[in-house]
Amino acid sequence: MTVVERPTLAEVGASVPRKDGREKLSGQAQYVGDMEVAGMLHGKILRSPTAHAKITSIDTSAAQEMEGVAAVLTGDDLQDIEPYYGHAIKDRPIVALDRVRFAGEPVAAVAAVNEATAEAAMRAIEVEYEELPVLGTLEQALAADAQRLHDRRPKIGLFHGLGDLGEQQGNVCYRHTISAGDIDRVRKEAAITVEGTYTFPAVYQYAMETHATIAHYHGDGVTLWANCQHPFLVQAEIADLFGLQVGSVRIMVPYLGGGFGSKSYTKMEPLTVALARKAGRPVRIVNRVEESMVTTRRHGMRCWMRTTAGADGTLLTREVHFWLDTGAYADNGPRVTATAADAAPGPYRFEAADVQGYCVYCNTPPSGSYRAFGATHLQWIGESQVDEVARRAGLDPVRLRRRCLAVPGEPVRPDGTGKPLDADLVGDVEQAAAAVGWDEPRRPWRGRGVSVGLLAAGAHPVSRASVRLSSDGSVDVYVGTTELGQGPRTVMAQIAAEELGVSSGLVHVHGADTRFTPYDRSTGASRSTTVAGLAVKRAADAVAQRLRETAGEVWDVDPTLVDLVDGHAVFSGEEITFPDLIAKRFGFRGGEIIEGGEVRPTGGDTGSYAEGPHFWEVCVAGAEVEVDPDTGIIDVLRTATIADVGKAINPQLIERQDEGATLQGVGNALFEEMRLVDGLVTNDNLLEYRVPRVADLPKRMRSIIVENEDGPGPYGAKGCGEGAFAAVPAAIVCALADAGVPMQELPLTPERVWRRIQELSKSTP
């Protein structure tokens, strides 16, 4: 007996308008900074003005005496707890204890009746510092005689997911290596060698909404309203820090004004909780932009890479050594390092490879996640070397890729571990190339490039969800995925609607509240649709089973023969509405059907980060650029990104997300850069730190969806929205090299590009 399938997918695959659209358009959508709770105080943080110093004294007496000040917090208030946190490495104190390690590090915090009072009190705190040598660059931090920034033996965080972190060497807080084959032997066979050193800038995610938290510490535990991407991981860290039971920490997450990784893991929450604990009242802290910039950022990087090939361009070896500036505290640096190492070889069939990634402590603001981390760092370098191989072999870059790219089922990692390739990369590259006019005639100072890479995605595949069908036929979905703008409140509704045979208009998806929402590991790594979406599908499917069973009882038929269509159970010409069915089940017009769904790694321990990834996110793009040789200004004429999503549940949301990723990629490639001088961010405002505006749009921008139903998620879906970010800068760099200007440093500012053009014209008379 088979289940009667609905003939077509009605909800899945439809560009349903955003379900949060009206609330956001009318200004009613609430973000943490818009919220007030009864008795709430306002918090301000005193931050270190210097990048490295010993704190010799803190005098808070003047601040404490000010009218309207409820509490002043310093390290002395944390003596009853072990005040270090960090999901990977517990290296970060809630406030600086005896030493500051970056400019902007919280040293004290004030809670007062309003922001102005809190700010005045914060300024009245007197701190004396004894300056220490600043390790403001990777070179300084890695010098043989550099002071160690962390002298404690680090404690492993709750969610490092990286196996044994080992002993730390100097200021290297984590090291990741991948090696395969006999590199020295194979390299000897090479006819072509491309080698270079490269620089990647620190950049700021700039979610337009800054970090914000409201915390209330009370007899029962802590209640938080926080704009965090991973509420369940923050919940566990807060419980661990303050000696509470996990269930006593309640986190509610409203809408987020963008995340892009900047709100992943624990950020401002421990400090806000500590301040609220001292004040005995709820406290809200809302960062200003200059504070968010020193809360988290993307790692700057130095890289050395060498690629070799045979005379016909067949790729033979790749060696990569890279150093990421993770700042004063590890944050997500170890994971970024591992993901960058995964991206370093590129998805090619190399005979031998050697990758060594180092995550390095410096006296700079902490670095963490930013959309497509690791892959964005390495793809532009690897792909520009592949193109150089093609040039020297006299091969078209697309042809070389066609020959050397891995095909589905082949290993991605050179050492053969982890998930094999699950995407048709050659097909993706060909589409991207065609979309930027690959075979059209070439004009001087114009170039075209394609880039291909993979991003280890999915994080740890653990999600639960529940779906509730109320007696009136409306549906609520409880899932821990955070709405950052990427659209889960719409997509999850479509999935539940599909399984239940109702319109997504009847389905409501709610923000996470850890007290009631089932566990979800995190919102990031393009995992929401793929992992949490599968949990929603399973939960909705379980509700559908109950409906079929009830209909089976009513009609006395085999439940598997009952179909669910448009809010009705249907069997052989008979139909009954869901509300009537529920009324039959419970004998009155009430009750509900509620069921859960679960996703976990198959086979117990596998599927972890170390073993993973859950799937490989495809990073493919093409670009066409024009450079003005007199000014070095680059004009991005065309971009095309490939969303290789397996199955597009809401095509419009996918296209729109990739357009956003494209512009972030353009910014990262062309002009975004946090300027760090002696550890100080010298452009910590939006006047000097420029992000893309309307005028920066590529002349033509295409976002192409590829559906091969080859993902592990619902309906064969797999995640998207990050890959384009890694692919676009790489395609732009390749296009610029094609135009005659190979570059080894990002961003591609007019000055750098112009200088390079001058250099090149001198060396080729």
Add this chain to the structure above:
Amino acid sequence: MDLTLTVNGRELRAEVEPHELLLDFLRDRLGLTGAKRSCDVQVCGTCTVLVDGAPVSACSYLAADAHQKEVLTIEGFAQMQEFERFEDAFLRHAALQCGYCTPGLLLTIKSLRDNGELSNEAEIRHGLDGNLCRCTGYRSILEAARELAA
């Protein structure tokens, strides 16, 4: 100092500090949180409200300067009949994601439209160049604006 102004069609009187910002006045005193704070330096446009029909960055505009003027925020605009067209256009083109920049954009487009400054592509692009959006990549917003210009 004494301030008299109209906010979303209602006349108000309030005592304000001379240095009080319009954004804080609207958000903290009136609970009108649709105008958001982001850059704080008149770059991003997410705090945009209309003062006598012209867009201003409320983060860099003194409340006192709105004396005897009419302020329109997203909460007021959302009550107006023409808002429906804006809503439809933004929804149809999926011209919002996180929504943080959205109220400021809607008000900017409204004022451009009211002042006849949306009549061609160059005007649309120029008019929207003062509003940042980190999520959308702008194309959907331009599409919605073109539709509203028609």
